[in-house]
Amino acid sequence: MILFNVIFFVSFAIAVGLMLRLKKRPNEIAVFVTLALLGFVVWILALLERPFKISLWIGWVIDRTGL
Secondary structure, eight states, X not given: OHHHHHHHHHHHHHHHHXXXXXXXXXXXXXXXXXXXXXXXXXHHHHXXXXXXXXXXXXXXXXXXXXX
């Protein structure tokens, strides 16, 4: 599980860095960060064998950012 966390955060940092370097719109970066962190939470909860329904949260994020 530690290896999963390390790989996730390294790839997350690289992706956000590339998005900043490519000068993406702030709402695109916010959607990416939010969805990536929600995905991280889902994986952690799955590894801990705790159910979590994420589809409502993802829909809310997409609606709020206007994408």
